[in-house]
Amino acid sequence: MELQQASLGYRGNTVLENLDLKIAAGDFVVIGGPNGGGKSTLLKTISGLIPLLKGTRDVGGMKFGYVPQQAASDVPLPITAFEIVELGASALLPLHRTFFRMERAFYLECLRECQADAYAKKNFGELSGGQRQRVLLARSLAVRPNALLLDEPTAGVDHATQLVIARLLARLNREQRMTVALVTHEFEPFRGIASHFLRVADGRAQFLDIAAFTNGTANTPNVGS
Amino acid sequence: MWDLSFLQSKSYWAAGLMGLICPVIGRHMVMGRAIMLGLALPQVSLAGVAFMFFGAALGWGWCTAFKDDATRAFAGAMLLTLPALVLLALPRRSVKLSEGWLAFVFLAAVSLTNLMLSSNAVGEVYIEDLFHGRLLLISDTAIITLAISLGCAFVFAMAFRRRILLALTDPDFATVSGLKLTRWNVILALINGSVVGVSVATVGPLVTFGFLILPVLAVATFARSLRTHLIWAMVFGVITATAGFVISYHYDLPLGDSVVALGCAGLAIIHALRAIFCR
Structure with missing residues (x-):
């Protein structure tokens, strides 16, 4: 799945600009960042729920399974x-x-x-x-699907359940080579499981290592794969 | 008391049909959190009926072309209901906008209905009969039209129930999974619109709204699954129609008012029993 020179947002309100992002088959990507930073906007753009304001989106044959926030499923x-x-x-x-x-x-x-x-x-x-x-x-x-997109799958559940969900996703990723991209505020359950941590904040998206990701400090240049 | 001669009455079969099939459509409205739609839409249909009588009184050719009041009422109800529903279906993803629009549509329909009938005695009597659900004079044509439209809507709603309910309950998941949301919203609007339009023209807005919503809400308190909920809602609708008809028949009360009052009583009793026994 690839976004090229993409601008993301709603009705002219740009949230992320000039984004180049590539998620390969079998990747496990955890997307984090502050509230309002554009995490869910990015996930919804990847899934096709929100059209791009600018740039191109290539799903590369991926068929998505989507898990919305729990509140949306009442x-x-x-x-x-x-x-x-x-x-x-x-x-x-x-x-x-x-x-x-x-x-x-x-x-x-x-x-x-x-x-x-x-x-x-x-x-x-x-x-x-x-x-x-x-x-x-x-x-x-x-x-x-061959790719799962999850919007805050660990929100509102206790730590033990967060670990169960993380292990479940890890198993799907490992055994079925299922690509996983999820938005979360809880990173610890995915330590040792995720292949990439993507921090979305201040109009930018950056791949970081877990330490930099959890304290919000960038140590790598702007996004790639 | 056990006189079953009411079973020979066309108006009983019309009410029974409504009780059986309207809950299937009504659950679309409850599932889509659009009970206001169930309230506003019958009123729009009624405004369409009033519009046709208004046009006929003014001598407009296409309003006077219908040979009787019942046919004119059908045409008027469908004239406004279907376009209104299709228009309302489009901005559904914004719930606040939809509710605002529904309130606007309801108020506009009520006020225009009253204005169009203010100097039209024939239309006023016809609409008043509809409003009280006085089914006793229902014609053969009307009940056949009602049966065909409810039957078609039932078949479509059941055949495509999973897609329709998915589009209503989780539009984001449905879109990502490949469901054409706009297409299904329009199909849903056509199914709902044909049922509401024909029902209002036949039995009036009160009975229509009552059968759409009351059975669905009443059995939601004890049903455990979508399947059992639908079966119980249909049973509740038929029982309400039958009991309401018997009461109306024996005590010479308006049929529509009797049926809806009984439905409300049933809903209240079920909620009370649940509160007492399921604490």
């Missing part, structure tokens, strides 16, 4: 964890295949992969933050 009616995955997966499925039992088996497999099959029949609204996050991750896997 559903006002009763819905089970399994149905959350089922709804998500049906987005691109031909209509006749949505009735197939084997698809249902695949959705259960996605939940199992994320250690969420135990509460497949439970009401999504009654699950804890960590459980919900695993269900949303299972949903993103159900669209059969």
